[in-house]
Every structure is written in C-alpha cells, then in structure tokens.
Amino acid sequence: MIPFWKRAYNWIDERVELEGLVHFLGKKYVPVHRHSLWYYFGGVSLFLFIIQVVTGILLLMYYKGSEELSFESIQFIMSKVQFGWLIRSIHSWTANLFILAAMIHMFSVFFEKAYRKPRELTWLTGMLMFFLALGFGFSGYLLPWNELSFFATKVGTDIAGVIPVIGKLVMPFLRGGDEVSGATLSRFFGFHVAVFPGIFAVFLGIHLLLVQRQGMSEPLGTAKEGGDEFMTMPFFPNFLLRDLLLWLIVLNLLAILAVFFPWELGRKADPFAPAPAGIKPEWYFLFVFQTLKYIPAKLWVVDGEVLGILLFGIAGLLLLLVPFWDRKSSRGEENRFITYLGIFIVLYIIGFTILGWVV
C-alpha cells in the first residue's frame, strides 16, 4: 500500500514535474562556519513577515479605516472579538520584531560583505524591502488613530515636508491635504494593506529566488582559513529544520510578549487637542528624530533640519549602493573600511536610539 503523502506527491509530480526542484534542493548546501548563526535571521524575517500577513488579514476582517471608526473598531477587536486581542498584539509586536530581525539580517550581510558580486541584486532587493518595512511601520502606526500615532504622524510628515525640492509635494501627498486628517488615515491604510504588500511581494519573490539560485555567501575571512575546501550542511532538511526550530522559539516569544505586554491602544486622537508631552516616533526612527533635534536650526545659510534630512538621505543611498562602490570586497579582498563604517553606523543607531528613549 502506497502511503497517502507519497500518492499526493506522485499526483503533483505527474502534473508539474517536481523532480527537478527536489533534485535541486537535495543538492543545495549551506556553508558551515563560525558566523553561520547570522544566516538564520533572513529566515526569521521571512517568518515574521508571514505572521504579519496572516494576522493582518485577520485584523482586516474587523478593522474599519476611517477617522470615526478606526479607533472604535480596534477597541472592538480587542474586547469583543474572540482572540482579537491576541491577533492585534501579535501583529504589533511582530511589526517591531520584523524590523529588528531585518535590521540584524541587513547588518550581518553588510559585515560579511555578502552583497559583493554576484549578489548585488539580492542586496538591492533586500534593502528595498527594508525601506518598505519602515514604510509598513510608519503607515501601520497611524491606523489605530490614537493620540500618540496621530501626533507622531504629524511630526513624521512634517519632517518629510522639509525634504529639499520634493518636500512640498511629498507632504500633502502623504497627508491627503495640508493637515493629518481622515484623508491621511485612508491613504495610509491603502499603502499599508495594498500598495506596500504588492511591491514587497515582488521584491521578496526576486530576493528568495536569488538566494536559492546563488546559495548563501561565505564570508571572506573564513574562505581564507579553509583553503579551497569548506564545511557545508544540506539545506534540506538540516538547515530548514534548524530554521523551523528557531521559528518555533520566535513564535513562543511572540506569545509571551502578547500576553504579558499586550499592545496598548491609548486614547483616541483629537486633532484639536494640544500635542501630549513626550511625543516620540517608533524606536526604529528614533535615531533620526534625535539627530534632527541636535542639529542647530541654522548651519551657515542652510536650514539645519534640511541638512539632516539630506545627510540621512545620502547615507541611505550609499548603503543601498554599497555593492557598487565597495570594489575591494567584490575582488575578494578584505575591506576594513566597510567593517569600521558598519561598526560606526550600528553604534550611532544604538547610541542615538537610547538617547532618544531616555531624554
């Protein structure tokens, strides 16, 4: 008697020829070295994104994206819908952990110089997904339409408004008018559930395809130590099962966070009320926010805030294009400058985030 799963496999194989894929997976290996741990953060990011999609779809069944109803609909989700509190809390926590995991993944790739030839496109799609993740965070933060999110969006879109040349166009485009209002909520909702996921899906598809096609990069340092040969482990099942193990741990962590630290809803936004004290953006924007606070209002003839935005824009662009200007790594040579630059960026982000939190 042929087992059911075997018959099911045969049925599919007859139609779509799975043989090639199985053969490919059977021959796929992952390098094993002292930095292998960092490989898992890509998988964790993917897992968290899948959770976001699932919980997001569940929330969509009850969420109402309007100025009058959004706050109340989330209140309803949290108090009346069975396990609504859990779904909403997991969605909020996962949003933050997703950005954290993506950030760790990005910096691990950066420090290992895994973006070097031939993986420039993998880096580019990854970076673009990271920027989209920030967009997800920024647009999703407003959706509960509570006091904090309202004023943080006001501050955030104000900052977007000072971008040279295009700022005057970007701000009303984001807000759907001159001020943050119901129109802003509607378009942020649209970005969050339709525009961003659509673009993200395309980049994610390319990113995963490239990872599968090119395999995982081995850091330059370890290549030297091992000579021509290096240790590997099969992707299937060894690496995939390890991935699953980590995903289970992350899932448990999320459950603990959701139960012990349920995401608060706060008070409904009142556009006519004065801004409450201590308005801060989400933690992943905090270092930018804090830096802008320290830049003097005028530096020579340039507006301090404009200069800050420009510098962050240039830094982001340089990071996005690192595979194209770091020629040394592409030639297989060690580039200490990139390592030191990475250390500086990480310390800067951590330092200014803590400062923004404390001050």
Added chain:
Amino acid sequence: MNKPVHLLSALVFAGLLFAGSLRAADQCLICHTGQGDKPSALFRHDVHFLKGIPCSGCHGGNPNAAEVKQAMNPKEGFIGVPKGDNVSRMCAACHSDSARMRRLGSSLPTDQLESLQSSVHGRLSISGSERLARCTTCHGAHGIRRVKDPSSPVSPLNVVQTCAHCHSNAAFMRMYNPSLPVDQVEKYRTSVHGTRNAKGDVKVAECASCHGSHDIRSAKDVKSRVYPTNIPSTCSTCHGNAAYMVEYHIPTDQFEKFSKSVHGVALLQKGDLGAPACNSCHGNHGAAPPGIESVSKVCGSCHALNADLFSASPHKKVFDEAGLPECETCHGNHEIVAATDKLLGVTPEAVCSQCHSPEENPRGYAAARLMRQLTDSLQSSEKRAASLVSEAEQKGMEISEAKFKLRDARQARMQARTMVHAFDPKKFEEVADRGLGVAGVVQVEAQQSVDEYYFRRVGLLAATLIITTLAVSLYLLIRRIERKQRGLNHVGRRT
C-alpha cells in the same frame, strides 16, 4: 509734567502764599458777590475757602487788583474756568502733593487722581477728549464740603443720590454702558442698608462702601471689590466686624462659616465663578436676608431640579405650615457643607431623624430608611464595579466600554440623590434600580475581563508547553538525522 500743570501749580502756590491776608480782601470774591453770582456765594462755605485758598487758587489772576482788566489778565496768570481733565489736574496740584497737604493740616490720602484715572470712570472718555468723570462730578465745584459733612454730596447719606444722578439716568447710561441696569437706587431703597440709610444711619453700606470711591472698577474687573471672589471679604469688612455691628444684633461669623462651606470652598479656594457669593442669595443692591418662603426660590435659582422636586413633595406643605425654611432646615445656610448620604436615613446624624421617628411618623421613618438603604447599596455596588474595572485595567485589559457604563451608574446615583428631594420612595426606587442594574452589568463585564486575564496566562502556558514539545522533538529529529549523516562527506569546493 506738562506745561499747563506747571502753570496751575504756580498759580495755586501763589494763591496759598497770600491766602491768610487775602481771604478778607479777595477782590474776586468782593466783585463776584456784588454781582450776586451763585458760585461766589457757595464758595464762602467751601472747605477750601475756609482753609484760606482764594478763587485765584483755581482760576488764577490777581486777587488784589480791583480793576477787572488787571485782575483777570492772562499775564497775571488768569485762566478762567478750567475745562475737562484740567479740573482734576488743578485739584491734584494740591491733593496729590503730600507735602503741601500736610502744610494745610490735611491727612487725606494723596492718590485720588491716580485712583480715579485707573477706575472705570477714569478709563471711559467723552468722545475721546476727556475722562468721563472729574473731581467736580461728585464733589461739586464751589461748595465743596468735607465728606463727613452731611451737606456734602459724597457724605454717606447723600452719596447714593449723587451716584444715581448718572446711574439712574437711562439715557445717559446707554451712552457708556447700555447693559448696566439703572435701578440700583430703587433696589437699594428696598434693602436693609437702604432703609436704614434713609433713616439717617451713616454706618450702613452705601455705594462707596462696596464699590470704593475714587478707584471704582467694573464688577468684571478681578481687582474690583465686587468681583465675585472679592465679594465675601468686602461684605465681611462690616459684617465680620463684631464691634462695628454690635448695635445691629446680628451674627458676625458669616464669612468664617461661608469660607468653610461647599460654596465658599468652590468660590474662594477653587476660584469657581459659578459658585455663589453673598449677593447670589441676599441680592446686591437690594440686599436683605431671604424670608422663609423665599429660601427655596433662592437656592432653586441654581439647584432648580431639587427645588422643583421639593415643591411637589409632601414636605412642602408641612414645612410651610411649621414655618420652617425649606432647604435651610436640612442643609443650613452660610455653612452648607457638601451633602453626603449621611444626611439621609434614620441614624442619629441623619437630618430625617430629627422629625421622623418609628412611633410618631412610621411612614416617613420607613421611607427615610429605605432610601438610605438603597443609596448605600448603590454606592457599594458602584464601588465594587469601579474596583473591578480598575483591576482589569491594571492588568492591561481593554475595558473602556465597561468603564463608560460605570459613568451611567454614577449618574444614576447622582440622580437618586437628587430624587431624595421628592421624598417619594417609589420614584427613588426606580432611579436606584436603574443604577443598581448598570453597576451589576459593569461588575459582570469587569469580572469577565479579570477572568480572561487569567485564562490568557493559562492559555500561554499550554501554548508554551506545546511549542516547547514541538521544538524539543524537532531538535531530536535534527540530531537523529545528523547522526545518520555522520561519515557522509558534505565538504564543498570553492569555485
């Protein structure tokens, strides 16, 4: 100081130098009296004339010259009749100069002009050219008397009429303050102060006693003595002075009591301008103690619902027949403290028990006891609901809907407390039941939230156990697979 004022000072000073010798031989007075003009006749009784200040003290000129051309020659300093604000400046040339006033043996204050200028009369102007009031408006010009002189227009017995000269003139007042009533004098004459004043009592309050004299400010001005928060202390200037009030045989502890009352705390400590001051109950210009019949009307002007319920209650007739002041009988007057539930019921501190006993009035006694029981139940039920809501909130549960309903329970309790004034157990029960129902619903919802909180923890424990089991199984599976794979060559080759 500007030029005209220098000139005026010089004139007055020159007048004073020759005052003593000139009084008898003041040519101005001789001629003008001879012509039979009224001002010169009045001036002979003027306090200034009696102090030796001649006509030239204000008008300038040479009082020694018999010839009109010389006496009234501008070169001799003659200025004629001072006009507009120059009148007040002329008076202030002496009255604002403390040294000069001391030399003349006067102990009057010297800030009158300053006070007048900052007053409501000084701030308003006639066509923008001169201030609305000047010294002569109230004091007169040539027949100025001491304030204590009964014939002075500003003496306690005349000042009311002096003020009324403008303030009772509707046509005049319309030009400057059309919203201000013009019946103050009429009301004043009906007040205790007014009737005594009319009988010649100079100690009772008249206009200046409450509003001030030179420094009168609008009642809306926070510095005004009749601004709501200042009224109690203004009244107590006299009414809190036991020695001053001794002959009137009325208590003098009203301010002390009022300050401790719920109204006094709201007005004086919290600055709540909606809280009543003395005049809210006693009237202002027509101030008098409210009579027994009018107490509920007075209280009812703010506590309208309570007053209506009381008027329709069985107590109304009984109180009227017994001659009891309605609200005051249970709540007191000046020292009205915040009404608590303790006032209600049959315990010794409850006011109901002062009249109702199980023997003499069993129906009223039972009603009072029932209402108190229901009030206590409402309170404890609301307290329990609030405590559960707070517990659920502290546990991080979303409980805003129950919290909102809790306000309805509180509202029902407030309504029940108002409904006490109907003294109808049936109506009271209706309101109380509604409140108890809402509080019960809130309790259930809040308790469910608290239970849900514990359910979540148990659920998490179960989920963690399942996930841990899965993770351990997965780990063992990986180890088993890798044990089998050991010995196989998984070494890659760099390309």
